Amino acid sequence: MTSQTQPDDKSADSTRATEMLSGAAMVIRALADEGVEYLYGYPGGAVLHIYDALFQQNKVKHVLVRHEQAATHMADAYARASGKAGVVLVTSGPGATNAVTGIATAYMDSIPMVVLTGQVMSHLIGGDAFQETDMLGISRPICKHNMSVRRPEDIPYLIKKAFHIAQTGRPGPVVLDIPKDMTMPNQKFAYHYPAEINLRSYQPKLKGHSGQIKKAVTALLGAKKPILYAGGGVIMGSASNELTELAKLLNLPVTNTLMGLGAYPADDKQFIGMLGMHGSYEANQTMHHADVILAVGARFDDRVTNNTKKFCPDATIIHIDIDPASISKTINTHIPIVGLVQPVLTEMLEVLKQKKKKLDSAALQQWWQQIDQWRAVHGGRYDTTAPLLKPQYVIEQVSKITKGEAYVCSDVGQHQMFAAQYYKFNKPNRWINSGGLGTMGFGLPAAMGVKLNYPDADVVCVTGEGSIQMNIQELSTCKQYGLGVKIINLNNGYLGMVKQWQDMNYESRYASSYMDSLPDFVKLAEAYGHVGIRVTTPEELQPALERAFALKDRLVFLDIHIDPKEHVYPMQVPGGAMNDMFLSKTERT
Amino acid sequence: MRHIISVLLENESGALARLVGLFAQRGYNIDSLNVAATEDPTLSRLTLVTHGNDQVIEQISKQLHKLIEVVKVSDISEAAHIERELMLVKVKASGNQREEVKRCADIFRGQIIDVTPATYTIQLVGTSDKLDAFIQALGTTPIMEVVRSGASGIARGEKTLAL
Numbered sequence: 001m002t003s004q005t006q007p008d009d010k011s012a013d014s015t016r017a018t019e020m021l022s023g024a025a026m027v028i029r030a031l032a033d034e035g036v037e038y039l040y041g042y043p044g045g046a047v048l049h050i051y052d053a054l055f056q057q058n059k060v061k062h063v064l065v066r067h068e069q070a071a072t073h074m075a076d077a078y079a080r081a082s083g084k085a086g087v088v089l090v091t092s093g094p095g096a097t098n099a100v101t102g103i104a105t106a107y108m109d110s111i112p113m114v115v116l117t118g119q120v121m122s123h124l125i126g127g128d129a130f131q132e133t134d135m136l137g138i139s140r141p142i143c144k145h146n147m148s149v150r151r152p153e154d155i156p157y158l159i160k161k162a163f164h165i166a167q168t169g170r171p172g173p174v175v176l177d178i179p180k181d182m183t184m185p186n187q188k189f190a191y192h193y194p195a196e197i198n199l200r201s202y203q204p205k206l207k208g209h210s211g212q213i214k215k216a217v218t219a220l221l222g223a224k225k226p227i228l229y230a231g232g233g234v235i236m237g238s239a240s241n242e243l244t245e246l247a248k249l250l251n252l253p254v255t256n257t258l259m260g261l262g263a264y265p266a267d268d269k270q271f272i273g274m275l276g277m278h279g280s281y282e283a284n285q286t287m288h289h290a291d292v293i294l295a296v297g298a299r300f301d302d303r304v305t306n307n308t309k310k311f312c313p314d315a316t317i318i319h320i321d322i323d324p325a326s327i328s329k330t331i332n333t334h335i336p337i338v339g340l341v342q343p344v345l346t347e348m349l350e351v352l353k354q355k356k357k358k359l360d361s362a363a364l365q366q367w368w369q370q371i372d373q374w375r376a377v378h379g380g381r382y383d384t385t386a387p388l389l390k391p392q393y394v395i396e397q398v399s400k401i402t403k404g405e406a407y408v409c410s411d412v413g414q415h416q417m418f419a420a421q422y423y424k425f426n427k428p429n430r431w432i433n434s435g436g437l438g439t440m441g442f443g444l445p446a447a448m449g450v451k452l453n454y455p456d457a458d459v460v461c462v463t464g465e466g467s468i469q470m471n472i473q474e475l476s477t478c479k480q481y482g483l484g485v486k487i488i489n490l491n492n493g494y495l496g497m498v499k500q501w502q503d504m505n506y507e508s509r510y511a512s513s514y515m516d517s518l519p520d521f522v523k524l525a526e527a528y529g530h531v532g533i534r535v536t537t538p539e540e541l542q543p544a545l546e547r548a549f550a551l552k553d554r555l556v557f558l559d560i561h562i563d564p565k566e567h568v569y570p571m572q573v574p575g576g577a578m579n580d581m582f583l584s585k586t587e588r589t
Numbered sequence: 590m591r592h593i594i595s596v597l598l599e600n601e602s603g604a605l606a607r608l609v610g611l612f613a614q615r616g617y618n619i620d621s622l623n624v625a626a627t628e629d630p631t632l633s634r635l636t637l638v639t640h641g642n643d644q645v646i647e648q649i650s651k652q653l654h655k656l657i658e659v660v661k662v663s664d665i666s667e668a669a670h671i672e673r674e675l676m677l678v679k680v681k682a683s684g685n686q687r688e689e690v691k692r693c694a695d696i697f698r699g700q701i702i703d704v705t706p707a708t709y710t711i712q713l714v715g716t717s718d719k720l721d722a723f724i725q726a727l728g729t730t731p732i733m734e735v736v737r738s739g740a741s742g743i744a745r746g747e748k749t750l751a752l
Contacts, residue, residue, distance in 0.1 A: 140607055141614045145657040148603075165657060200752070201599050201660040325651035328644070 021191040023152035024049035024183035025056075027116065030159040032059035033193040036087050038078070038452060039063070040071035044091025045131060046118025049183035051089075063452065063481060065445070066473040068095050072102020073442050073471075074449030076111050077409060080432045081450045083238060085112035085166045092118040092180075093131030097138065101439060103173045104142040108436025109259060110236060112171035114162045115139075119148065119179040135177050144172030149182040153189040157197075164197040169204030170323040171236055204322065208339030208347060216294070216318040216335045217351045220250065223292035223316075224363035228252045229275065232259030232435070233297015233321060233341050240264070240428040242345035243296060249352060250359055253371055255283040257298050259435040262425035266404070272371060273380075276304040277572045278417045281378035281581060284572065286371050288312055288579035295319045297341045300331040301436070310577035320344050378570060378583050380421060388563035389538050391415060391490045395422035398460060398488055401545050406458035407432060407450045411443035411467030414496035415488075417568040419462040441470030447485040448478060458486070458549065465491045465518055475528035475555070484553045489521060492564040500567045504582075525557035535560040591620070592646050593672060593742045595750050596635040596653060597661040600626050604658040608635070611656065617641065617649050621674075621717070621739030632660065632752070636741045638717070661750055669745040675712070675738040676720045677702075681731040682709040690730055697723045708733065716740070 021029060027050050031039065040063045043051045054062055065071045068090045075086025090099050096117040106113045117139075120129040136146050145165045147158055155178075162174040220226060234243050240263050247254045247270055254264040255275040264271055273280030275287055287293065293315045298304070305311045308330050319326075319333040320341055327336040337344055382392045395418050398406075404424040410416040410433040425431050432450060434442040447461035461468075468489055478485060490496075498513040522532030531554050535544045541560070548556035573580040573588065582588045598604050605624060612619050620638040627634045639649060646664065653662045666672075682690045683706070694701055694711045697719065703710035713723055717740050724735070744750070 136603055137606070140603075140610055146603070199657070202657050323655070325648065325655050329648060 019191045020188040022049070022053065022183065022185045022188050023149070023155050023178075024053040024185060026152070026155040026189070026191055027159065027178065027183065028053045028057060028060055029191060030156045030193055031087060032057070034159065034163055036060055039087050039089050040065060040074045040449070041089035042068050042071060042091065042095055044093075044095045044118060046092035046120060046180045047089060047095075047116075047178075049180065049185055050116075050118070050178070052185065053183075062089075063477070065477050067471065068098035069102050069441065070445035070448070070471050070474045070477065072099045072113070072115065073105065073439075073445035074452070075113050076102060076106045077432050077446035077449035078453050079106070079111045079113055080109075080235075080446075081407060081429050082453065083236065083429070085114050085163055085171075086449065088113065088115045090115070090117055091131065092120055092135070093133050095131075096135040097133055100138060100142065101441075103139055103175065105434050105437045105439045105442060106173040107142045107144065109232060109434065110171050111173065112166040113173040114159070114166050115143075115173060115175045117175060117177050119177045121181045122150075122179045123181070125179065135175065139175045143175050144170075146175035146177065148177040149179060152182045152184075152187060155182065156191060156193045160194045161197050161199070164199075165202065169202070170326075205338050206340050206343060208320065208337040208344035210347065212335060212337045213344065213347050214351055216337060217348060217355065219292055219316050219318060219335055220294060221352075221355060221357050221359055224360055225289055225291040225367045226250070226252050226294065226359070226364075227286050227290040227292075228254045228264075228294045228296065229257070229287065229298055230254060230260045230263045230296045231257040231298025234260055234263035235297075235428045237297055237322070237341035238428075239297070239342040239345050242342055242349065246345055246349055246352070249349065251364060251368075252294070253286050253368070255279070255287065257301070257304060257435075258420055258433070260298065261420060261431040262428040265426040266424040267426055272375070274420055275578070276301075277306070278421065278568050278570065279304075279572075280380065280421070281570050281583065282371055282374040284570070284578045284581060285374045288577055289370075290315050292316045293318065295321075296345070297321060299326045300329070302330070305331060306572045306578055306580065307575050312578060382566075386563060389535070389541065389560060391418045391492075391562045391566055392422050393538065394488065394490060394541060394560055394562065395419050395462070397541055397545055398462075399423045401549055402458045402460065406430065406460045407447070407454065408460050408462055409433070409443050409446035409450060411461070411463040412438045412440045413464050413467060414500065414566070414568050415462050415464045415467075415490040417497075418490070421568075440467040443467055444471050444474050444485070444487065447487075448474060448481075448483050451483045451485050452481060459484075461485050461487045463487060463489055464496060465489060465493065465515060465521070466495045472524070475525065475530060475557075478555045479529040482553060483555060484551070485555050486548050487555070487557045489557065489559045490562050491518075491521070491559055492562050492566070493518065494564055496566075497568070503567065521557055521559035525555070530555040530557055532557045532559065590642070590646070591638065591640045591666070592664050593666040593670065593740060594637045594639060594649065594653070595663045595665050595742060596637065596659055597627075597750055597752070598624075598633045598635055599658040599660065600631050600633045601658055604633070604656075605635075607656055607658065608653065611652055612639075615648075615652060617645065621737070623739040623741050629752075634750075636739070638740050660752065663744075663750045665742045665744050665750070668748070670742050671745060672716045672740050672742045673714055674717050674720055674740045675714050676723070677710060677712055677736040678724070678727075678732060679708055679710045679734040680727060681707060681733060683707045686730055690727070693723070693726050697726070699723065
């Protein structure tokens with residue numbers, strides 16, 4: 001996706017120096033020069049000049065969503081799958097505010113994204129003009145950076161700057177606010193797209209400190225009960241291979257966070273599952289009892305640590321992260337290493353290979369025996385004898401039929417946790433979910449963004465009847481662009497995770513967690529021009545899945561009626577340590 | 590613990606709002622804030638007085654540094670430094686009190702910079718503690734108005750916070 005057409009040498013420069021473009025044309029041209037293929041958006045008054053410029057070229061293709069939130073999630077999911085920034089174009093006022101949830105979603109998960117928002121004419125700003133909102137003010141706390149255009153000739157520089165900031169260091173969304181008068185079609189300026197940007201105030205660290213890396217290796221080799229705890233930084237930092245090599249070299253147990261699923265292959269015997277609130281019994285036990293924790297691109301989120309005061313009492317913590325502010329934020333780190341995960345792990349591997357000292361193999365063997373005992377305690381069991389369909393079973397079957405290789409885009413709730421626990425992610429960038437913000441409505445647009453960019457891949461949207469209705473209108477966009485997403489709607493008639501908490505903490509008083517008057521999802525899918533299949537018994541599941549995945553180019557909406565009483569387990573006991581867990585409705589540690 | 594944090598910031602619109610917003614969003618305290626352009630008009634120098642435990646102060650420094658427009662951050666109270674704040678105080682000064690206020694201002698090396706038959710306006714420069722002490726020392730003198738700049742700070746010796 002790096003541009004081949006970009007004028008990065010002098011001869012190219014001189015031939016292009018005289019090219020005169022309007023601000024609107026510059027926006028689109030800069031995106032083309034950046035190598036952007038798809039722009040997700042929705043037109044409106046303030047961006048009409050830009051849309052007109054878009055119409056008059058064919059390098060950048062536009063995807064018209066039905067609600068701006070979906071545009072942001074499409075761009076976001078593309079970024080999660082590809083590692084490159086997704087790009088959004090929306091109008092001022094409501095167009096921009098509708099994008100806010102999507103920007104915040106990307107921000108919480110450190111996803112690179114460039115959001116172009118229209119703005120009213122410069123001279124009207126501050127006067128409560130029609131469709132005016134202070135988008136810089138609104139987006140400031142939920143994006144990595146934001147900027148506005150003050151002179152049309154700055155547009156190429158600002159767009160390059162936006163991509164630079166979004167994609168380097170700890171990635172994140174960048175908002176560029178463009179007043180309409182910056183894009184006037186009849187005012188033309190010399191166009192030059194900078195090959196690179198150097199900001200004196202923004203110089204993200206890349207390599208780790210070699211002394212710290214050596215210290216970390218020494219600590220790791222002295223461990224008797226080590227664990228590798230890997231997060232989303234490994235995925236966005238493309239360091240899966242290095243992580244796997246390190247784990248293999250030292251025979252370390254590996255746990256992935258919700259954001260890190262796929263960073264280490266789930267089918268490998270050293271993988272002990274996800275950790276945290278709904279982590280596996282063995283992952284949480286192993287963490288709690290570890291003497292050395294190597295945290296890689298993870299941020300000790302509250303959904304991982306449980307009570308920070310009781311967190312892993314015996315552990316020496318090594319933490320590799322690109323963001324110094326993530327180090328010792330919630331949990332004190334003993335050996336911090338600031339840098340990109342990939343070069344740091346590479347250097348760590350080099351140091352390790354030169355060392356004569358090895359891990360204490362007897363202690364490690366004992367540690368693995370202990371871990372295997374923990375594995376036997378829960379092992380992701382669920383009731384397989386019940387007559388009603390179990391959500392866990394559905395996910396297992398989806399995992400099987402797609403051989404663990406599909407892109408799984410999830411919404412938020414119980415179904416998300418079941419997907420995280422029971423789908424076997426063997427590759428990075430395949431599990432796409434809103435981990436930090438927990439945005440219901442994320443799943444379908446996310447699946448669309450992935451399917452558009454990876455048309456030959458199986459793309460699954462795991463959702464529930466609550467989440468899917470938050471962006472159901474996008475079924476129309478799917479039809480327009482022929483996006484053959486497979487929707488696994490785990491329908492239990494309840495906002496399942498809310499209901500689970502109400503069962504556990506509110507004596508089953510289901511305050512507003514039951515949805516009456518649900519639509520007939522099969523008819524609804526058909527009304528949008530798609531295929532709908534209802535599944536109500538375990539026997540119907542297999543043939544329905546086979547039919548759905550055989551229909552390669554069609555969107556298939558599988559409305560799967562599951563046991564409404566099911567809870568997600570294990571679940572950490574609030575206020576407890578990592579290893580304080582409920583294991584079922586009747587058992588706890 | 591009280592800390593004085595100096596920040597070198599790109600002198601761009603929105604940069605200050607982003608910095609102040611950070612404190613509100615993350616629940617950090619601002620006791621005082623003082624900002625102006627430097628000799629290089631593209632840079633602003635900001636002095637921020639805050640308080641918190643070591644972990645909070647460390648996070649404040651790191652989070653400030655994360656802001657794209659922040660060029661440099663330094664906790665100048667970690668080493669030898671000079672701190673100055675400007676205060677303007679308007680007090681009622683008539684009868685016997687008039688002499689007493691003048692004496693008090695002299696003791697604190699303040700200057701009376703505006704006079705009416707019934708008031709004095711006093712200018713005082715010093716550490717924030719000294720300004721607090723002056724207010725205390727005014728005792729029963731009726732204070733009509735107080736304006737304080739917030740502290741500005743600079744490291745002692747050859748250490749600088751510059752590009």
